[in-house]
Amino acid sequence: MSVNPMYHQTNQHMEEELSWIRRAQKDPESFGPLYKKYHEQIFRYVYQRMDDEETAFDVTSQVFLKALNNLQRYEYRGVPFSSWLYRIAKSELYQSFRDKKAQRTVNIDSFQLFELIEEFVDDEKEENRKKLFKSLKLMKEKDMQLIEMRFFEKRSFREIGEILEITENNAKVKTFRAIEKLKQLFNTTKLSHGDQES
C-alpha cells in the first residue's frame, strides 16, 4: 500500500517549515509559503468528505484562517505542520456538517472499492458492491474516518496517528477494528428489493 509522499518529510524540510512558521508568527504575510504548500492537501482532505466543491473551498479557506488566528499558540512537537492543519480541518469539517452547510459523503473509486471488497470476499459481484455501499453508510463516523484515511487516502498509520492524536500502534489497532466492523456489517447486510434495482 502506498503512502502519502507529501506527509513524510526530511528533518531539513521540517526545519525549513519551522522557520516559515516562526516568521509567520511575527508577520501573517509570511504564512504564504505554508498556504501554498498545504492548500491542495487540505482541500482534498475536505472535499473527500463532502459533496459540494464550492463548500469544500470555503471550508479550506476557513481552515487556513483559523490556522493563522491560532498560529501564536502553535507548538512544534516534531511532527509535520500538516497534522496540525488536518486537525483544524477535521474540526471545521464537522462544524460545516453541524451547520448543515455540507453533507457527510464518502467518495470512493472503483479500484478502492475493489480493494476493500477483496478484504471480505473473493468475487467482486455487483451485489457485493451494493452491499458494501450500504454497509459504509451504516458505519460510525469514528470508524469511517479510519477507513477513509487508510484505504481511500492511502495514509500511513503514523500519519493517521498524528492527525487523530493517537499512537501509530493505536491507529493500527483501531483501523483493524474498523475493518472488522465493516466486515461484520457487510456480512449481515441484506439487500432489499430497492437496493437490488438501484
Added chain:
Amino acid sequence: MEIKKVNLDRKPITSEYIQSKQDFQHVVNAFSKTKIPVWKQPLFYGAIGVASLATVVTSTVIHFNNTEIDGKTITLSTAKKEDTSESMATMQFASVESSPKNQETKSENSLMKSNAVKILSINTDSNELVRTISSVSLTSKKSIEDESFSTFLPNISGVYQGDIAYDKLCSSNGIEVKNGVEVRSFKIQYATGISDKEVVIKDKKLSEVVCKDLEKSGFNQMVFITEIEAFDGERKITLPSMNFWVKFDS
C-alpha cells in the same frame, strides 16, 4: 454523524484547478478583519489596571514619605537584628538630628523592639523624615512598650501594637502621639460576636459604645485602628495604623 451519501468514481479535480482557486490574500484580509484591536483585548485592561494601581500606590507612598513629623530628621544608620525568641527584629536608632528649624542636636540611642513592625530603611534630608515601612507582620503578639521610640508612632498607653489589656485600651487618654500631634479621628474594627463592626470615631478616645461592645463580647480579639487622622499644628496628617490584641484575662 450520519453518512448521507456514498459516491462512486466522482469526477477527479486536477491540481491545476485547485491551485487556480488559491487565494492567500483573501485569507490574510479576513485575518486582519478578525484580529481584535489591542484596546479590546483583556490583556490591555490588565496592563492598564496594573499601571493605575502602581500609580496609586506610588503617589500614596510619596505622600506618606513627605509627612514631616516633629520637625526632626532621624537617621537610621545601623540596623541590628537581635536573635531573641520573642522579637522578630530589633532596630537601633543611631542618631536623631534636629532640623535647622530648632537647631538642637540630640543624640539618642533607643532600641526599638518590634515584633510587629520591621523598619527596613530610614532615609533623611535636612528637613524631612522619610520613612519606608516595608512590611508589617502580625505573627507575634508581644507588646511594644518602649516609650522612647514613640516619637512618630501613635500609641495607646504606650502600646503601639500587640497585646493590650482591655482596661488600658478603654480607660486611657486614647491615641497619643508625642510632640503636640493631636489625633482627631480614627476608624476601629472589631468583632461583636456575631459580625465584624467598623466605627469611625471623631475623637482620640474610644467611645463608650465601642468599649461596651468589646466588654460584651468578652473574648480576646484583634482590634484594628486605621485611618488615624491627626493635626501637627495646622497641618493634617495620617498616622500609621495600629493593631491590638485586646486581652480580658490579663
